[in-house]
Each structure stands twice: as C-alpha cells, then as structure tokens.
Amino acid sequence: MPSRVRLDRTRTTPRTPLAAAASRSDRGKSRAAESPATVTRVDTRDGRASTALLTDQYELTMLAAALADGSAHRRCTFEVFARRLPNGRRYGVVAGTGRLLDALRRFTFGESELAVIAPFLDPSTVDWLREFRFTGDIDGYREGELYFPGSPILSVRGSFAECVVLETLILSVLNHDSAIAAAAARMVSAAAGRRMIEMGSRRTHELAAPACSRAAYLAGFDATSNLAAVREFGIPGAGTSAHAFTLLHSGADGEHEAEAFRSQVRALGVGTTLLVDTFDITRGVATAVEVAGAELGGVRIDSGDLGVLARQVRDQLDALGATRTRIVVSGDLDEYAIAALRAEPVDVYGVGTSLVIGSGAPTAGMVYKLVEVDGIPVAKRSSHKESRGGTKKAVRLARDTGTIVEEIVYPAAGPAPDAGVFEARELLIPLVRAGAVIDDAPSLASGRDLVAHGLVSLPWEGLKLSAGEPAIPTTFAS
Amino acid sequence: MPSRVRLDRTRTTPRTPLAAAASRSDRGKSRAAESPATVTRVDTRDGRASTALLTDQYELTMLAAALADGSAHRRCTFEVFARRLPNGRRYGVVAGTGRLLDALRRFTFGESELAVIAPFLDPSTVDWLREFRFTGDIDGYREGELYFPGSPILSVRGSFAECVVLETLILSVLNHDSAIAAAAARMVSAAAGRRMIEMGSRRTHELAAPACSRAAYLAGFDATSNLAAVREFGIPGAGTSAHAFTLLHSGADGEHEAEAFRSQVRALGVGTTLLVDTFDITRGVATAVEVAGAELGGVRIDSGDLGVLARQVRDQLDALGATRTRIVVSGDLDEYAIAALRAEPVDVYGVGTSLVIGSGAPTAGMVYKLVEVDGIPVAKRSSHKESRGGTKKAVRLARDTGTIVEEIVYPAAGPAPDAGVFEARELLIPLVRAGAVIDDAPSLASGRDLVAHGLVSLPWEGLKLSAGEPAIPTTFAS
CATH class of the missing domain: 3.20.140.10 (nicotinate phosphoribosyltransferase)
Known part of the structure; x- marks a missing residue:
C-alpha cells in the first residue's frame, strides 16, 4: 500500500x-509527583x-x-x-x-x-x-x-x-x-457524490460523538461538526448556524432575520451558509441574497418537505442570480431520505441522529x-x-x-x-x-x-x- | 428531600x-510545568x-x-x-x-x-x-x-x-x-423485583458504557459488569464466567467442564455462578452441583429457550438438593423477553445489548x-x-x-x-x-x-x- x-x-x-x-x-x-486528583484518571x-x-x-x-x-x-x-x-x-x-x-x-x-x-x-x-x-x-x-x-x-x-x-x-x-461506519457507507452511497456533513454529536454520548465523526469520515463523509473529532482525528470541521441565532436578533419589535444574516456574513464572510427556515423560507432566501449578495455560499433548510423546498429554493436562488449558492439540507435524514432526494437540487446533506444511531x-x-x-x-x-x-x-x-x-x-x-x-x-x-x-x-x-x-x-x-x-x-x- | x-x-x-x-x-x-503530551488531553x-x-x-x-x-x-x-x-x-x-x-x-x-x-x-x-x-x-x-x-x-x-x-x-x-434510563426502567418494571445485572459494555462505545451502567442503576438495576462504572459511580460490580473459560479447560482429549468449574469454585468460592450451557445444559447442571455442592450460588443459562430451560434447570437443581442455587439468564433479553419470563423460575436477569441501545x-x-x-x-x-x-x-x-x-x-x-x-x-x-x-x-x-x-x-x-x-x-x- x-x-x-x-x-x-x-x-x-x-x-x-x-x-x-x-x-x-x-x-x-x-x-x-502527581496530585491525588490526577491519579484518579491519568495513569x-x-x-x-x-x-x-x-x-x-x-x-x-x-x-x-x-x-x-x-x-x-x-x-x-x-x-x-x-x-x-x-x-x-x-x-x-x-x-x-x-x-x-x-x-x-x-x-x-x-x-x-x-x-x-x-x-x-x-x-x-x-x-x-x-x-x-x-x-x-x-x-x-x-x-x-x-x-x-x-x-x-x-x-x-x-x-x-x-x-x-x-x-x-x-x-x-x-x-x-x-x-x-456501515450506516455511513450506505448514506454515502445513496448521496452519490454529494457533500456529506456529520452533525450528530448531540444525539449520542458526548465521548462517543468524536468516534462517530471518525467512522463517518472513514466511510466517506466529508466533514464533521464535532470539534473534538477535528482535534483528535484531523477531520475537516464544518458548521452553519442555528435558529437560536436568528431568534436572538428578533423580539418584541419584530423578526429581524436580516440583522442576524448581516451579522453572520460580517463575521464569517459571504461564503457562509445561512439558515433560512426560522420564519418563512421564501422570505428567508430573499433576505439572505439581499444581505450577502449573489456570492452567498449556501442556504440551509432544516424542516419541511426537503424535496419540494429544495426545488423551490433552487429556482428562487437562480432567479436572484445566486446560481452558485449551495443548498444544504438537514433534519432527520437517513439513507432512504437521502436516496429519495437524489433527483432534487441538493448540494450538501447534514446528517445527525440516524448516523450516530447506526440507522437502526x-x-x-x-x-x-x-x-x-x-x-x-x-x-x-x-x-x-x-x-x-x-x-x-x-x-x-x-x-x-x-x-x-x-x-x-x-x-x-x-x-x-x-x-x-x-x-x-x-x-x-x-x-x-x-x-x-x-x-x-x-x-x-x-x-x-x-x-x-x-x-x-x-x-x-x-x-x-x-x-x-x-x-x-x-x-x-x- | x-x-x-x-x-x-x-x-x-x-x-x-x-x-x-x-x-x-x-x-x-x-x-x-506540564509536558506537551499531557497538555494534549489534560486541561x-x-x-x-x-x-x-x-x-x-x-x-x-x-x-x-x-x-x-x-x-x-x-x-x-x-x-x-x-x-x-x-x-x-x-x-x-x-x-x-x-x-x-x-x-x-x-x-x-x-x-x-x-x-x-x-x-x-x-x-x-x-x-x-x-x-x-x-x-x-x-x-x-x-x-x-x-x-x-x-x-x-x-x-x-x-x-x-x-x-x-x-x-x-x-x-x-x-x-x-x-x-x-427509559429502557432500563421498562426492564426493571417488567422484572417485577427480580435482580438485574447490566452487562452491555461490549455493545456500545467504550466510554459510553460506564454511563449506561449508571443510567441502568439509576433506573433500578442492581449491579453492573463494567469496572469503570464501579470506580466512577460506586455502582456494585457483578460477573459470572464466559464460555471461553470452560473451553480453555477442554481440548483434544475431551470436554473437561468439571475441571473449569472446579477451578472457578476454588478461586471464587461456592457462592459463584457457573455457566452451564457450553456443551449440554443438563450435564452442565449436574456437573456444577457435583463440583460445588448444593450450596452453589448460581448457574447461568445464556442461550436457548430460556423459559423452558429455566423450569427444567430449576427442577433439576431442586432434585439435586440445590434449592437455593439461583438461576441467572442472559442472551438478547429486552423488556418483552423479561416480561415473558415472569412466570418462570428465574432469579437474575443479565441484560446487555438491548439496554445499551435503549431497546430500540x-x-x-x-x-x-x-x-x-x-x-x-x-x-x-x-x-x-x-x-x-x-x-x-x-x-x-x-x-x-x-x-x-x-x-x-x-x-x-x-x-x-x-x-x-x-x-x-x-x-x-x-x-x-x-x-x-x-x-x-x-x-x-x-x-x-x-x-x-x-x-x-x-x-x-x-x-x-x-x-x-x-x-x-x-x-x-x-
């Protein structure tokens, strides 16, 4: 070898x-030379x-x-x-x-x-x-x-x-x-070459999570959200944003999604991925492109009928000139859901729960x-x-x-x-x-x-x- | 409180x-003062x-x-x-x-x-x-x-x-x-007061295993096989014996189950639990009582129709005068299998896989x-x-x-x-x-x-x- x-x-x-x-x-x-507390765990x-x-x-x-x-x-x-x-x-x-x-x-x-x-x-x-x-x-x-x-x-x-x-x-x-790894390999083969991000840490034991990232990477996933896996195994890290970040910028005086998006783009650049489904996806996509411009890296959809939404969002992005903006989908994806999206304009799959529980x-x-x-x-x-x-x-x-x-x-x-x-x-x-x-x-x-x-x-x-x-x-x- | x-x-x-x-x-x-290798993990x-x-x-x-x-x-x-x-x-x-x-x-x-x-x-x-x-x-x-x-x-x-x-x-x-813990609680309630030992470490991530022992104990299990859980959480430890130990004492010149049993009783006392299903259960039970006497602590059955076998082994033990020898059953037990054994003369359940995978x-x-x-x-x-x-x-x-x-x-x-x-x-x-x-x-x-x-x-x-x-x-x- x-x-x-x-x-x-x-x-x-x-x-x-x-x-x-x-x-x-x-x-x-x-x-x-060790303190008693150290002896307990470090041997x-x-x-x-x-x-x-x-x-x-x-x-x-x-x-x-x-x-x-x-x-x-x-x-x-x-x-x-x-x-x-x-x-x-x-x-x-x-x-x-x-x-x-x-x-x-x-x-x-x-x-x-x-x-x-x-x-x-x-x-x-x-x-x-x-x-x-x-x-x-x-x-x-x-x-x-x-x-x-x-x-x-x-x-x-x-x-x-x-x-x-x-x-x-x-x-x-x-x-x-x-x-x-067996579950991950099935997902990778269903994804047929599209990018895969492992993001299941929160659904498994905290110390099993990096091992899940590693097994997923072994089987062909491209990146992980887990920082311990980045450190321990050198796997590329990845991440988008959570609904909490958008909600943080809203309140009694209304939904200021644009403010959240502006903040994220300012901190992370236009190559970032904006989460567009906190309030209304069509409005979210419009706001995202308005804020970041047509060079926006990606948008993430985390709920709803992902196939229908992916097509709709692709059309909207293309009409707005954001033809290279990637569509990231997540939310209870397993190998069957991934395969079912094969005909849809999805660029990246974010997979959590089903990966870390071995998909059954x-x-x-x-x-x-x-x-x-x-x-x-x-x-x-x-x-x-x-x-x-x-x-x-x-x-x-x-x-x-x-x-x-x-x-x-x-x-x-x-x-x-x-x-x-x-x-x-x-x-x-x-x-x-x-x-x-x-x-x-x-x-x-x-x-x-x-x-x-x-x-x-x-x-x-x-x-x-x-x-x-x-x-x-x-x-x-x- | x-x-x-x-x-x-x-x-x-x-x-x-x-x-x-x-x-x-x-x-x-x-x-x-720390060495670089220590800094990597101990912070x-x-x-x-x-x-x-x-x-x-x-x-x-x-x-x-x-x-x-x-x-x-x-x-x-x-x-x-x-x-x-x-x-x-x-x-x-x-x-x-x-x-x-x-x-x-x-x-x-x-x-x-x-x-x-x-x-x-x-x-x-x-x-x-x-x-x-x-x-x-x-x-x-x-x-x-x-x-x-x-x-x-x-x-x-x-x-x-x-x-x-x-x-x-x-x-x-x-x-x-x-x-x-939720799976464990269902098992505990199905066991209706009988003793429960958690032994699922080998079916989950090595560092998730002690947390499984802890959750099982929280939910009412009595003991664990996992030694890290004994150390970290003070849970009582328990264990019996594996088929490998009996096989170790056999070979080209025949099946010397009695030799294995004698060795175990010598090392651990007659209160130990002998695994009787390596070759033939009826013969195994007879040999176990022959070796340890009627004061034998327990016998474990790890395969077969546990209900039928438990009844048969109970009768055999009682006939041999070993009326207080406990029957420990294990092997793919979940809450349904435990409930199905409620009418049978089982004293202890050893639960592994289904516990650590949350029973589905x-x-x-x-x-x-x-x-x-x-x-x-x-x-x-x-x-x-x-x-x-x-x-x-x-x-x-x-x-x-x-x-x-x-x-x-x-x-x-x-x-x-x-x-x-x-x-x-x-x-x-x-x-x-x-x-x-x-x-x-x-x-x-x-x-x-x-x-x-x-x-x-x-x-x-x-x-x-x-x-x-x-x-x-x-x-x-x-």
Missing part, C-alpha cells in the same frame, strides 16, 4: 509498545487515561481462576466476527481498528485501577495485572475493509490471560465504530470467541450460537473487473484455497507483533480509500438499501 | 464553581479532560458573530425538552444530570482547545473563550424524575454567549443517559431551544417543529393516593396554576446559581429512589410495555 498522509493522529507513533510505559521505577517516580505515561477498567468484571475473575490452576498460560487464539449483518444489510464496514490500537497501548493497570479490583481479586492476580503488558500478536482486516457474516475480522493470539482481559475493550470499539443498527453484534487452545480447535456446541474452532484466515475472490464474488474462510494452518479463475486477496494483515503495533498499520486516510474502493467492488445487488442477503457468500473451507 | 448516602462521585464536591480553575497566573504556571486543574471541544463548530461561529454585533450579551433562556417520547413510550426518565454538572465544571478552554478553534475564529472570540466560565443559572428536573412530551427538563439562563456554547454537551449527556430508542430526542431574549418570548414558526416561547416552569398533579394525573407547564413569570382537588409538585429545582453547582443537588442514590417512586406513581396504563399515549397529558397554561 502506498504511503499516504496520516490523518489519524492515533497512529502517528511508529512501532510503539502497546503500553508506552517505562520501567517500574520510572512509573513509581512519576506517580509520586499512563503520556498523561492520557488508562483503558484497563473498560472491562467486564468476569474477565478478571476468570483470569484469577486460570492463574490459580495454571491454565492461564495456555496459548490461545481469540477471533472477532459477526454471526450476521444487522437488519438484512448487504455488507459491514470494519471500523475502529486505529482507535483500538491506541486504546490497547493504554491498557495498563495503575494504582487507581488496582484499587478498584483488589477487593474481589487475590493478591497474586492483582500483582499480575500490575505488571500486565500485552505481548501477543494481533492480525486483522484493514480498517475500512468490508466484511460479511463469519469474516474473522480480528485474530488475537497470546496466553489465555493476556487475551481474555481484552475482550470488552476490543468489542466495544469495533462494535460501535463498525455500526456507525447501533451496534454491529460482533463477538470475541476462543477458537484454539495450545494448537487444538475448540468450540461451544450447546445451541444455535455455535462457533467454528481453529485459527482462521480469509481471502476474498474477485473477477478481473474487480467485482467481488465470494469470501473464503480457511484454517490458518492449511494452504490457501484454490481461487480458480478469480483473483484472491488475503484479508488479514499483521497489526501487532509481540505486543508492538506494526509500523505501517493502515491510517484513517487509507481506510477511507479502502471503503470507497470496497463499495465499488460490490456486485450490483450489494448497494441496494433494502433488506436482503449479504452481497457475497462466505464459504468455510476445512 | 432527606439526606442520603451519595453514591454518585461526580457530586461529592459541594458548591464548587463549574470551572475549578484558579487565577490566570496560576494556570499559566501549572501549564508550563483542567484537577487533571481531568476538558469537555469544551465536545461541541459543534457552529456554536462558536455563532458566538463570534454575536460578540461582534453586541447581541452576545443579551440575557437568554434556553430550555431542554422532548417534543415526543420515542416509539410510543408512556414515560421518559431524566438521566445524566449528575454527569452533566460534572462535565460543565470541566467546560474550559485551555491552550490545546484554543489551538483547534483559532484557525476559524477571530482573535477576540478566542480571547473570550480563554476566559470563559459559565456564570449563569440552571434549573432542572431532578435526575430520576419522569418526564413527558414538552416537559421543560432543563432551563439554562445567562448571556447568549455563555448559554449557546453549552448546547451540544448538554444534549449529548441528557439524550444518551435518558434514553438508556438509543437517543431521547431532546432539543435545546432559545425561548426568551431580554425578557421577551421567542419561537421559530416555519414548520411543524414549532416551539413555545418564554421561560417556563412545571407542576405535576397527583391524586391523594399518589397517582399522577397531569403535568402543567406554565410561564415562569406568572402564578402557579390552580391544582383544583389535586396535589401539585413543582418539578424544576435550582441546580446551578451564578455558575456554582448548588450544594444539595440530588445524588445518584436519591435519583434511584425517585425513579422507583415515579414508576409507582404512574396510572395503571403507564406501565404497559405496548406503544401508546404518554401516561399523563401535558397541558400548556398561558
């Missing part, structure tokens, strides 16, 4: 051990929060039992996969890998974390966790890769002890980000399953929730046109399957070796390219928004 | 200014992250325009309310207030935050933000209070400038936590609207999204039995409405005065009591799980 500009600041440090901690003595020293050497408690309690009690009986040191493979795609989706999008590798670096237990777990764990387990650094290997699908039911998206290998404690963190990051599928349903112990495949078998034992690899087959036709999951110990007349591409790449993140793990920018490429590679049926079968079948070779 | 033990550690500091920062000179000094005096960038860009560009034209200093009221309840729900639950007050304390712009916004703001706006401290007043419904369409859940008063910048943070926290309504749909400027009511009027102008208060009317009958929202400037034969309770209480959090703002523990009390106060129809009208009507008095 060619070298690209790295937008993802979570991936700027080359080949850092997961826990960027120095020796124990160094740790002790820096801790002593890694770079001043960022430890991720070690983003964990379910049972992982640590299983660890305690396994350390006590000696089984903790057995060599294991855990795999992440989704049994199915939600709501009859045709494809999934792997997202969160960059964030996950960053979070794994911070998965270390400082005194503050140990104080929480000491009450229910024996001292030797607490000591083990104090020393904990992941030293195993992780392979995974590239961030931005499409996936299908059964795709072995992540393969984590190491001792049982060091793999079992990562379950919740790995699943939280991948399930969240992949759910958002807020979580990707991935699981983290133990598939191999000391070289022996293992699998539970009590119910429909069966899983396939053994460490796996996967290839995706494509025609020479680039259209994909099948995914084959096969035992990692065996030979790669015969691709026949198709081209086969290996899907798992090394992400972590002996606890260190691989130097050239893909960046957010390259992941964005990969999603765009992936959508083009789907068979025609794969881009349908309606519910149905996955775009390609997954075959399990043995 | 009587004094109670405060479990919510976000509310332990009495009457602290929202931003616990000292004078400018102090700030400069401590900043200079408040207590070492915890600034929340100032959890904000949409347009709030700051509106601020810039309003500062330039002088309107930024007009006295405003912004109100938070939900136009409707999602999916035909009968009631909402206010949640997140404690987290919000904590986040507001940390809403300050350090140099790291200012570096992100300086590229698109004029220097005087940047200077204004450098000095920013919220100095206004906030009233709100108590955390744990039920709400209905139009309930003025939060009332924020101050200059336009200081109120407008808080929009996204306020909505993110309240929309997320209230959505989870992952966001509460609250909005933050400017309703008054310099004493004059304002409202947009272009569409169905109309809002009612003017600062409001609200009372809830109840019969002398305690059953609620109506909510009346009325102008804050006017007299309280006539309650007739009913008892009226004012719903808005002071939370912040002149930028300082009120000393006795309700705690998480008192909020939990309030939810329990609220559910009992609903008319009979209000506890129905099916879609329908809100449990009580909201009347807008003028």
